[in-house]
Amino acid sequence: MSQLRTVQVLGGGSAGSSAHVGSLAAGLVARGVQVTVCAPPAVDRAHDFTATGARFLPVPRRSDPAAVAALRAACTGADVVHAHGLHALSLI
Structure with missing residues (x-):
């Protein structure tokens, strides 16, 4: 079986949704899922998603x-795309 792949999309990255994505990313990576987080650069600087093992x-x-x-290129081939917030939904 191939490795599952998920994409987490943050539009603005409020503190709550960013913490949620960080928690999801850490848990999914720990279970062998390939995780990509897509968000504005400032959101990653504040929450460091790569520290969870996510791309x-x-x-x-x-x-x-x-x-x-x-964003569409990042989502190509993903098993699950999880959008967080209305702005994130409008992008996919």
């Missing part, structure tokens, strides 16, 4: 074609 992909909080294309 971080900076995606600016805007819905221009370049940001949407980067």
Whole structure:
């Protein structure tokens, strides 16, 4: 069986949703799931998702074609995409 892959998407990264994503990422990585967190760069600087073992992909909080294309590319082939917040939903 191949490794499961999940993408966690944060639009703005409020403290609660960022802590939730950090907890999910740590738990999923510990269980052998490949995790990618997509969020604005400032959110990772504040919460350091890579410290959980997740991959971080900076995606600016805007819905221009370049940001949407980067997010869609990150989600390609994912088994689960979990969007946190309405802005995150509007990007995928």
